[in-house]
Amino acid sequence: MIGRLRVHDRYVARSALVTVAMAWAVLLGFDLIVALVGALDDIGKGSYGFADAVLQTVLTAPRRAYELFPTAAVIGCLLGLGSLASGSELIALRSVGLSRLRITVSVLAALAVLTLAMIVVGETLGPSGERAAQSLAARARGADAVSASWSGLWAREGEVYLNARDVLVREAEPVPQVEMVGVRLFELGPDGRLTGIARARRAVHDAGGWTLFDVRRIRIGESSATAVELASETWPSRLDGDTLVASVSRPRYMPSSRLRAGIEYMRRNGVDPGPYEAAYWARWFYPFNVLALCLAAMPFAFGPLRSGGFGKRLFAGIMFGLVFFLLNRLAVNLAGVYGLDMRLANALPPLTMLAISGWLFRRRG
8 A cells, every 4th residue: 555655646747747847937937038128238338249138038047947946846846746637647546545734744854855956056057147247248248347256346347446345235226335345556657567466345326336444455556556545545446336236246146145244244243234135045945935935825726726728727826926926025014114023024924824724635535
């Protein structure tokens, strides 16, 4: 009997995985097409061409697959189990001893493997691909800024070369506030000779321009060098923050290690790490959100979708994903506004949906 149940477990898991893969492929394909169409608008800027647009879009595919997986998982689960229910296969499985809980566990166990793979992608291929795509676009469009994974950010303005160990971006109006950490400026003369070096603990760009903090400048003459230290100074640079924003990853595209480092740095300097905290805890709650969302949809597979067609199941899956997305966004935004714990904000939507799902499961049992 145990052997037969294991066969049924594999059958249910395979049915769900096939439909999840199909839904995932459709969503990812559509998202890539939309991204490619958007990238085509930049063709002609500098040396940016069609091949660059295609390569940039392909490089972002791992990050897009990571973000779309929760929606694809719930749509695929509802399509797969809904199809089994409409064909009375779920009834047959129940008749040989499989409970609704056992069928649900079979599906979630298969999804757990894919979720684990997506966690790895979200920490490795996703951020690195996004960074490579942004660097490719910046170089091809002629922007004098490029993000390197080991040496930080490099930028050029005229005869001044800039290197920053890390770059933090905070959304603000009218322009995003960009803060560079561990800044070095190398100034060259008309003959290409090094004429000055400046080090700053940080540099901040806002609507008023650039400001350097804790600066040490060294002026290099023909046969001498002089040093001066300043608490802060205005840097008269035309290097705009938008160029740097386009050359570095936004918080939600960063690996959790960089997010954690950014949060600690901001806290040490009395800066609100809101966007970084939201992205950091979203990474930790990602597997829980995927499994909770699919588990919350299970009562609909055993209930109303038994007599429904493909369109009804597809609509239910899309609505489930949309409602969860709106609840999650609302909770995170409210937590940011009122200074609430981001862990609570990320846990509340899946727990709410699980509670509703459990109530529906018992009611239809």
